[in-house]
Amino acid sequence: MLTKRLLIDKPLLIIIGLLVVVGFFVFSSASLGLLARNTSLFESVKTNQLVLGLGCGIILLAITANIPYKLFKRYSLFFYILSAIALALVFVPHIGVAHGGAKRWVDVGPITFQPSEIYKYAFVMYLATWISNVKGKITSFKYGLIPFGIIIAISGAFILLQPDTATFGVIAIAGTAMYLVGGAKWRDIFIMGGIGVLVIGLLALTRPYIR
Numbered sequence: 001m002l003t004k005r006l007l008i009d010k011p012l013l014i015i016i017g018l019l020v021v022v023g024f025f026v027f028s029s030a031s032l033g034l035l036a037r038n039t040s041l042f043e044s045v046k047t048n049q050l051v052l053g054l055g056c057g058i059i060l061l062a063i064t065a066n067i068p069y070k071l072f073k074r075y076s077l078f079f080y081i082l083s084a085i086a087l088a089l090v091f092v093p094h095i096g097v098a099h100g101g102a103k104r105w106v107d108v109g110p111i112t113f114q115p116s117e118i119y120k121y122a123f124v125m126y127l128a129t130w131i132s133n134v135k136g137k138i139t140s141f142k143y144g145l146i147p148f149g150i151i152i153a154i155s156g157a158f159i160l161l162q163p164d165t166a167t168f169g170v171i172a173i174a175g176t177a178m179y180l181v182g183g184a185k186w187r188d189i190f191i192m193g194g195i196g197v198l199v200i201g202l203l204a205l206t207r208p209y210i211r
Helices: 010-030 032-037 039-064 069-091 115-139 141-160 165-181 186-206
Strands: 096-099 102-108 111-113
Touching: 010 039, 069 096, 069 102, 069 115, 069 141, 102 115, 111 115, 115 141, 115 165, 141 165, 141 186, 165 186
Parallel strands: none
Antiparallel strands: 096 102, 102 111
């Protein structure tokens, strides 16, 4: 009988650990400007990053490690739809919150959150489920490239209108990597890449900060 310890994906755990460590130092270096102005504030930022970031991350790891992956697969579409609805709420008056020229937050009573952060996880879960279900058909144009393109287009429609180009970039790159690992043809990857370059070019014409 296999123990839970043997079921741990060690390479993935190591990668996550490295990302957390590197992320902490990158975040700290980005906050060095606070050190010159307010030392206590800089220390507070580091403490919050450790306690809220690393501490909450370990708690989430402990929780999710005991949830069967098939449960994620079963409810991935439901979770995806809910997260998409939450994304749409940013455009609803008196619910969506604008800041710095972007409308990316939802205000629900005492809680304000950014739906795109939840959507990232829902997107990965749903895309993984889709890839698992389509299996060998992913190499076909009808069952592979077109559905994948629709999923990416839906994500772009919600996120680029906020606008949040960086988040969409993360989702598009992660999705394309999953699509490739799932068995997609390089031809389809190049097609999606070409479309991506075209979209970035069009966005750069209307959004100077992208240039």
